[in-house]
Amino acid sequence: xxxxxxxxxxxxxxxxxxxxxxxxxxxxxxxxxxxxxxxxxxxxxxxxxxxxxxxxxxxxxxxxxxxxxxxxxxxxxxxxxxxxxxxxxxxxxxxxxxxxxxxxxxxxxxxxxxxxxxxxxxxxxxxxxxxxxxxxxxxxxxxxxxxxxxxxxxxxxxxxxxxxxxxxxxxxxxxxxxxxxxxxxxxxxxxxxxxxxxxxxxxxxxxxxxxxxxxxxxxxxxxxxxxxxxxxxxxxxxxxxxxxxxxxxxxxxxxxxxxxxxxxxxxxxxxxxxxxx
Numbered sequence: 001x002x003x004x005x006x007x008x009x010x011x012x013x014x015x016x017x018x019x020x021x022x023x024x025x026x027x028x029x030x031x032x033x034x035x036x037x038x039x040x041x042x043x044x045x046x047x048x049x050x051x052x053x054x055x056x057x058x059x060x061x062x063x064x065x066x067x068x069x070x071x072x073x074x075x076x077x078x079x080x081x082x083x084x085x086x087x088x089x090x091x092x093x094x095x096x097x098x099x100x101x102x103x104x105x106x107x108x109x110x111x112x113x114x115x116x117x118x119x120x121x122x123x124x125x126x127x128x129x130x131x132x133x134x135x136x137x138x139x140x141x142x143x144x145x146x147x148x149x150x151x152x153x154x155x156x157x158x159x160x161x162x163x164x165x166x167x168x169x170x171x172x173x174x175x176x177x178x179x180x181x182x183x184x185x186x187x188x189x190x191x192x193x194x195x196x197x198x199x200x201x202x203x204x205x206x207x208x209x210x211x212x213x214x215x216x217x218x219x220x221x222x223x224x225x226x227x228x229x230x231x232x233x234x235x236x237x238x239x240x241x242x243x244x245x246x247x248x249x250x251x252x253x254x255x256x257x258x259x260x261x262x263x264x265x266x267x268x269x270x271x272x273x274x275x276x277x
Contacts, residue, residue, distance in 0.1 A: 006036070079099050139162065
């Protein structure tokens with residue numbers, strides 16, 4: 001039996017501009033479930049207290065930059081992709097279990113956008129939780145995956161754990177697809193790209209997990225270079241859908257996810273701008 005109401009939340013360094021609350025409320029309303037959703041921006045010093053409160057008082061919660069690995073030490077079980085990816089974005093409090101819906105949401109976004117990754121040479125920029133999830137999902141889908149991040153010790157560790165390759169110079173070009181998982185281009189770094197236009201040499205597609213702004217500087221440069229561009233808006237919705245299925249204990253369905261996203265976009269277009277949360 002579905003619960004009548006869920007208390008959920010999102011925790012990250014700065015989630016003030018996140019659309020997660022609106023998305024989760026929409027999806028759960030479609031399932032006939034009310035949702036109270038709290039966005040919690042927290043610094044490292046307060047993270048411990050916040051996580052303990054969420055585990056005690058909330059039905060579940062989502063985790064974003066930069067805490068997708070930090071949260072794992074608070075949980076009793078790491079399930080499915082979260083174990084293989086080494087990152088958690090969804091927690092069910094009753095069982096203190098961590099999941100990762102980023103990977104499946106990311107691949108569904110690419111599929112819906114008509115982006116084929118099997119056999120492609122892909123550069124993932126960033127080795128945090130989002131980068132790990134994207135790299136692991138791409139490898140699982142048959143891509144030849146390269147990851148770049150500045151800290152070489154962390155990069156070597158990531159590549160060893162996920163079985164992907166290290167990219168020495170992200171500006172060298174020669175990739176079919178580039179994915180920005182760094183967070184560079186949002187909040188205080190709006191208008192900044194993690195790479196220059198030279199990095200897109202030979203590529204056909206650029207994906208940025210950032211969805212605000214809708215066209216990051218990374219995607220603007222890619223478009224200038226003639227690439228197909230995809231921002232992270234659809235991924236945000238799809239990973240939220242899979243997370244809500246976990247909260248409700250119901251099976252997820254790809255066709256249902258895509259139909260719900262189409263309805264969400266239609267509702268968003270019809271809603272006056274001033275009324276959007």
